[in-house]
Amino acid sequence: MGQQEKVATSLAGAVSEEISASLAPVDAELERRYPGDPGTRQPVHTVYVPGDAFTAGTIRSWGDQALALLDEHAPDASSFAAVLGLSDELAEAVHSRVRAKLEREPVEDLRVDFEDGYGPRPDAEEDETAARAARLIAQAYGNGTAAAYMGIRMKCMEAPVRDRGIRTLDVFLTGLMEAGGLPEGLVLTLPKVTYPEQVGAFVRLLEAFEKAHGLDAGRLGVEIQIETSQAILATDGTATVARMIQAAEGRATGLHYGTFDYSACLGVSAAYQASDHPAADHAKAVMQVAAAGTGVRVSDGSTNVLPVGPTAKVHDAWRLHYGLTRRALARAYYQGWDMHPGHIPTRYAAVFAFYREGFEQAAARLTRYANRAGGDVMDEPATAKALSGYLLRGLDCGALDIAEVARLTGLTRADLEAFASPRRGNLTASAQ
Numbered sequence: 001m002g003q004q005e006k007v008a009t010s011l012a013g014a015v016s017e018e019i020s021a022s023l024a025p026v027d028a029e030l031e032r033r034y035p036g037d038p039g040t041r042q043p044v045h046t047v048y049v050p051g052d053a054f055t056a057g058t059i060r061s062w063g064d065q066a067l068a069l070l071d072e073h074a075p076d077a078s079s080f081a082a083v084l085g086l087s088d089e090l091a092e093a094v095h096s097r098v099r100a101k102l103e104r105e106p107v108e109d110l111r112v113d114f115e116d117g118y119g120p121r122p123d124a125e126e127d128e129t130a131a132r133a134a135r136l137i138a139q140a141y142g143n144g145t146a147a148a149y150m151g152i153r154m155k156c157m158e159a160p161v162r163d164r165g166i167r168t169l170d171v172f173l174t175g176l177m178e179a180g181g182l183p184e185g186l187v188l189t190l191p192k193v194t195y196p197e198q199v200g201a202f203v204r205l206l207e208a209f210e211k212a213h214g215l216d217a218g219r220l221g222v223e224i225q226i227e228t229s230q231a232i233l234a235t236d237g238t239a240t241v242a243r244m245i246q247a248a249e250g251r252a253t254g255l256h257y258g259t260f261d262y263s264a265c266l267g268v269s270a271a272y273q274a275s276d277h278p279a280a281d282h283a284k285a286v287m288q289v290a291a292a293g294t295g296v297r298v299s300d301g302s303t304n305v306l307p308v309g310p311t312a313k314v315h316d317a318w319r320l321h322y323g324l325t326r327r328a329l330a331r332a333y334y335q336g337w338d339m340h341p342g343h344i345p346t347r348y349a350a351v352f353a354f355y356r357e358g359f360e361q362a363a364a365r366l367t368r369y370a371n372r373a374g375g376d377v378m379d380e381p382a383t384a385k386a387l388s389g390y391l392l393r394g395l396d397c398g399a400l401d402i403a404e405v406a407r408l409t410g411l412t413r414a415d416l417e418a419f420a421s422p423r424r425g426n427l428t429a430s431a432q
Helices: 012-033 058-073 077-084 088-105 125-145 160-177 196-213 242-248 259-265 276-289 311-330 339-356 359-370 380-398 401-410 413-420
Strands: 046-052 110-111 148-155 186-190 222-226 253-258 296-301 336-338
Touching: 046 339, 046 413, 058 088, 058 311, 058 339, 077 088, 077 311, 077 339, 088 339, 110 186, 110 311, 125 148, 125 160, 148 160, 148 253, 160 222, 160 259, 186 253, 196 222, 196 242, 222 242, 242 253, 253 276, 259 276, 276 296, 311 336, 336 339, 339 359, 359 380, 359 401, 359 413, 380 401, 380 413, 401 413
Parallel strands: 046 110, 046 336, 110 148, 148 186, 186 222, 222 253, 253 296
Antiparallel strands: none
């Protein structure tokens, strides 16, 4: 080992103690505002269904319609791969996994819509629709037919529709309570948020409901839809969306980009309203930075080009949707909206291809890091966090299997979770 080095210091212990004491408020603030990713599953998409169109068979119907489109317009792996430009190596794995996903879990996240997709209705009709949505969602969780996440999008907190939105939320949540309680996968979406004060008011609303039913404080969360320019940049030049996250007081779970409302707000012509428009890129980049480290996840928007009609038109729409989804994934937007059953084959094809293409390289890099082995890339803890998060997302959606991940890495899911969330586990546990 050689000669032991002499260790000398110059500062008294009181100096370190004084500095730590002075930074204690900052330490607490950092932990409160930036707790990190929650470590839970993030759905790859959100499906919006108008309240009056939602039935007990909606999820299965979407899966069946998607399978029928595949059978008609791309009946085998080679034809599906040719449409999307998949490599021969990926064609069979992606196609078989897409079909299996459509049969097993066609929808990961579903929102019953009482806003734009539903529109203004007589109060009695919307009351009844909200009560029916609660009953059907409760039944779905009870009989095992629910999506992993389900909930509603209410009307916004602007004055003309505020009372109606509050009542719909109350009817829906009360219906769930009367049917047995709030499901674990419950998600509530607040659209067209412009001011942080609207988020704060929504928080007061959730607090009142929790108190009325004796629920734990913070049981109800909120997804915030970013659909206006004011939600990105306030009149004083600050990033409004960052203030919205703080106004949610720990209840914000997601920021969802509204492609068409936001584009229209900026005056983008209808023909150019898309999730890859420069205005969309700017908005989502601001959302992404505002949400980083807070535990709030960012979702991309949707395309309104539907895969319907003759095969050529369906293929064009599939290629567009596939390309937009792959583009979003590369930019770390791991979730998006799907507006039609025909979108979900290409949603899953894009997601599965994304994770399977990079699987072996990510597994090799994480294995070398875990074993402290050398390689052609020098990875750091932050990279190990990203690599393990990549593998976990692939596992959650069905792109990867735990057996193949374990075979290439020698790591368990618990090991991956420890790397992905070092605050929640020992970062080096699997390497020891």
